[in-house]
Amino acid sequence: MATENKTPSTLIVALAFATVYIVWGSTYFFIQKALHGLPPFFLGAFRFIIAALLMLGWSLSQGEKVFSYKIAKPAIITGLLLLFVGNGVIIWVEQFLPSAMVAIMVSSAPLWFVLLDKPKWTENFSNKTTIIGLLIGFAGVILLFYEKIVATMSSLNSSRDLFAMALVVIGSMAWAGGSLYSKYNSVSNSATVNSTWQMFAAGVAFIPGIFLSGESKTLDLASVPADAWMATAYLVVFGSIAGFSAYVWLLKVQPATKVSTYAYVNPVVAVILGMFFAGESIIPLQISGLIIILGSVLLINLRHYRKPKPTVSRTY
Template sequence: MPTNANKPVSPLLVVLAFATVYMVWGSTYFFIKIAVAGFPPLLLGALRFFTAGLLLMVWCAIKGDKLFVPRNILHAAISGFLLLVIGNGVVIWVEQTLPSAMVAIMVTSPPIWFVLLDKPNWSTNFRSKSTIAGLLIGFTGVILLFSEQIESMLGTSAASSKLPGMLLLVFGTLGWASGSLYSKHYNNKGSSLVNAAWQMLAAGAFFIPASFLTNEVQTVKWSNIPAQSWYALAYR
């Protein structure tokens, strides 16, 4: 009797899945820009990740998933810090000063870091002509897309204010790649949804005290936050 694993996948579902990823993932930088216009960056990260992690954890509990596995929680916390605090947190921070389109282009660099940082697979990756060619083509594409903005930016007085954000964003992409590789090599055997929930709760556990220490919570005027920032937070 054939199993579900051998059942062919509908091409339409594949197209819809990719379209959803492109639209949701691609638009997230635009909505971060809208959200951070009303929320302080660390408070935005705290609200986003802790709320999402809590809701997902409740859903996992309703499903009956096993939630408290110390080893899995530890790995999720480490990968969550790298992915969401360093990787996504830097994106939130730099969008205070950088255009969302510029950020979206720059965060396409993680594939380069994946290959450079994935030491266990160096012998395979660096012997693969297709991998090297893909990296070179992708890197060239990023430079071409970004060259006009770099040239125009460096030709203005705004260069000094945007350069730190650009360098910080490179660090953020390194964090995202490191977190992804950590998840790959220390793959948890538990539920992927539970793992994602712990990742977000771990990120929230960092952002919440950080937002208090930087006086964002104490000084934010909730009534002054525009409705579109709340909508953008809900979308994300």
């Protein structure tokens, strides 16, 4: 998905947001599914290297300029921050923490976007609707998972779980920082080229962990259940290639605070998918959370919907 020096159509932007919102909302479930058969470092390396190879083939077939140090350098740095640290933390902690708790903590990302986006400080902090929308959205996510939070907090009695929660916060900061670095420093206008290098960098970075953690000694690929492989295939095709490419492209053409709303909408999608495909029930408190989250996204984007006031010219 390459960009040109023209404003993208509203339809393309809407489709990209829909991809990030819906696809990424389902990845928490599929990551846990994949972890039932594959260890975390192997999953990260396999997922991103396979996705990178597929995207490399596509980029070369389209005549894209891929092998350039100038293009690769910022993309590699971005990939390490986003996918190795940010996403890698999620993969690792979901061995111990419930996916709902992880989704809650990841939803702090939009707040980090505002705090770390220095070039936009004046614009963001002077816009009350953006700040209020971010805070309301975070509150809505907490309402959405309130019961699960209470149940999880009562069972968190080990230092390992507390360490895992701290890592999720660090991962959210790294994700926001990497996203902003990509927005302001990427050289190529091609989201596929940028994503290719980002995923290669992350995939290679996961490899040492396979050996240091002992996964290489215990992993038996022949015994991995089919469900785990299918979940991994979903993560490669939809989570990495479709979702991540759409995200990287959106960062180039949309305000970072607007793109960051994925972190509020993803838990909403996860709950809705749970209702339809896993038979989960939803209580009135969760419905309130859903409404509040969607309202916060509207509030955050309010200034983009307003028409500029016409300038009145005066003659004397």
